[in-house]
Amino acid sequence: MSNYSTDIETAELGENGLSKKAGWITVYHVNQYTGEYQSASMEYLMLGVGLPAHSYPDKPELPPAGQALRRTVDGKSWEFLPDYRGQTVYSTEMRQEQTVTQFGELPDNVTPLKPESEFDTWDGKKWVTDTQAQQAAESHAAQQAAQQALTSRLAVANARILTLSDALDLDMATDEEKAALTKWKTYRVMLNRIDVSTAPDIDWPPVPQK
Known part of the structure; x- marks a missing residue:
């Protein structure tokens, strides 16, 4: 048996989230405030060491276009959410135009439908002109x-x-x-x-x- 090995040591995590075997592991980082997926990296874990903060060991499935990837609030899995960031929406109360800056479902008081005039009012589904x-x-x-x-x-x-x-x-x-x-x-x-x-x-x- 050779005294050498070309294999990369892979870390193993215990149920407590700490390394029960030292080695390298791929971790997936999220934004600490929104939980949105940010990046992946290789980390070396010493024995008894946990993952970096806001990181997880399970590889996420990539979302389709128009969806955002986020860690669930309980931190146990990944989830997809609608992503309208950069799109224009309109206030259903004041008709004001605004740009979406956060992922997730649109608030109830905005719509992507553009009002046709300053006399339009929102009926819950569409704009209706107050003639x-x-x-x-x-x-x-x-x-x-x-x-x-x-x-x-x-x-x-x-x-x-x-x-x-x-x-x-x-x-x-x-x-x-x-x-x-x-x-x-x-x-x-x-x-x-x-x-x-x-x-x-x-x-x-x-x-x-x-």
Whole structure:
């Protein structure tokens, strides 16, 4: 029998988790906080020595794409969990977009389904557009735009009427300016009769040419 051996001594663990035979062993390391599998390494165990912290001797089966590999909470086996990390999800309460940073099932208050508008609400399975709120908002926006347009048009009319009135007050107005003043005053009256609540269906009066 030879005095030499080319075999690598393999460690053997006892039921207490300590080495009952010194040697090398492959161990599988996990994240100490999440239990997610990190890496494998060869470790030499002296007699009566245990594995490094957060390491296990049983080789895990690799998970399919879209799954994360984790040690179970009790530390007795490996398990697969959904892995949505890097994907975009949306809050079912505020519609806010966010990126998933942790593996595991998605929280109940997020969904990978994207809302179509700011008026969408989550019904538990899908986004539903609140058409009444949407119409109210659109109507409000249209009224605001109409009010701004009305204010702008009145400013133009007031400025033109003021200039023409000065000429009339000073008895300097031409017949053409007198006719223009009447048109601009008529235009201003018509503007003041505009009801912006009917926006966007507003029939704006034509602007006088002079």
